[in-house]
Amino acid sequence: MLVRVEAAGVGFWDAMSREGRFGEMDFPYVPGFETAGVVESTGAKVTGLAVGDEVYAFDFPGGGYAEYRAISAATAVRKPASLSFAEAAAIPVAGITAHQGILDVLGLREDETVLVTAAAGGVGTFAVQIASAVAGARVVGTATPANHDYLAELGAAAAVDYRDDAWPRAVREAAGGAVDAVLDCAGGEVNPQILSRAFETVRDGGRVAYLPSLADEPLPENEPAPPRGISARFFGAEPDAERLARLAELFDAGTLTVHLEEVIALEEAARAQERVEAGHTRGKLVLGVGPRA
Known part of the structure; x- marks a missing residue:
């Protein structure tokens, strides 16, 4: 059409x-x-x-x-x-990516805790809301301090400054322990240092999902291997009209903004x-x- x-x-x-x-x-x-x-x-x-x-x-x-x-x-x-x-x-792209990543790839459940990196960005903004308001999970997001109040408005329970080299420890402190899952919107396969540090925040046997990245750092010969039984999955969203319709309902209901x-x-x-x-x-x-x- x-x-x-x-x-x-x-x-x-x-x-x-x-x-x-x-x-x-x-x-x-x-x-x-x-x-x-x-x-x-x-x-x-x-x-x-x-x-x-x-x-x-x-x-x-x-x-x-x-x-x-x-x-x-x-x-x-x-x-x-x-x-x-x-x-x-x-x-469309940001919403589908966040919805798929939080609910399908990570399978986030009520009362679990998830870390969302680059939480104030396009995908992160929707991921924080979907994780908290739809999945019923507790969210810790990484962002600059100027965006910490913004993340709280979206539903995040805590925010951490990723510019601090000790941010993985800060995430665990904010979460009251290791998180159950991570949606990495910041590093992924192209900037594996962020992904490697994100593994430090996850409990044994936890889950990590990560996206493509614009970072210029070259892809290593081998992507970071998740330790301690953590599963890690790369994914990219694809056109999905059914998911767009479900998102429309959530926006019209005021669940998402x-x-x-x-x-x-x-x-x-x-x-x-x-x-x-x-x-x-x-x-x-x-x-x-x-x-x-």
Whole structure:
């Protein structure tokens, strides 16, 4: 179907795609996995969505940084009715990643404790909320001190400054012992030092999930091996309309909220990606494309 784009989400995955980290690209290439807009037209076999519907979607390999986007109807659902287009565009990749990582990959359970690294970022903002409000877990997040109150507002029980070399010990102290699980949104396979330090926070037999990273540190010949029976799993989110629909319900119910650091004009997309690559954004950056963003 064809979607008239009102807003497009911006994430580190857009910069990674631009750099060719997801494989060779066909040119011309338009970035942007996350879209929120209005259905302009549909193919003959499209069901469940019609012209005029307000939708949001995560579709690959790009196309969101544009006024119109041809998109697979299988990747789109009606956007949360309570959110603006800009807020909805902030959700698809980051929300799916956090939801999948916390509930499926880690299988976080009520009364467990989880560490979320880069907790104030795009994925981390949703992960903290999903872990606390949906899974019923206790959350410790890493962030700069300027974001500690922000994490508390999201539902984190404690926050730790990752710039302190002793942060793994601080995490264990804040958690009252070793954590049950870690969602590493900061280091992953490209910056394994953070992942290695995260293992220090986890109980014997605990679980770790980690994401792709924009860090420039080269991938070692062997990724850090988890000690003490800890399981570690790398994962990346994929388009999932069913999960987007479940997220829409959570946002409309007020269980989850969106934080926009800035809505940037489409013409300044390069600046938006520079901001993402520099790190330290709070929540998400979004491109305002249409007049209703």
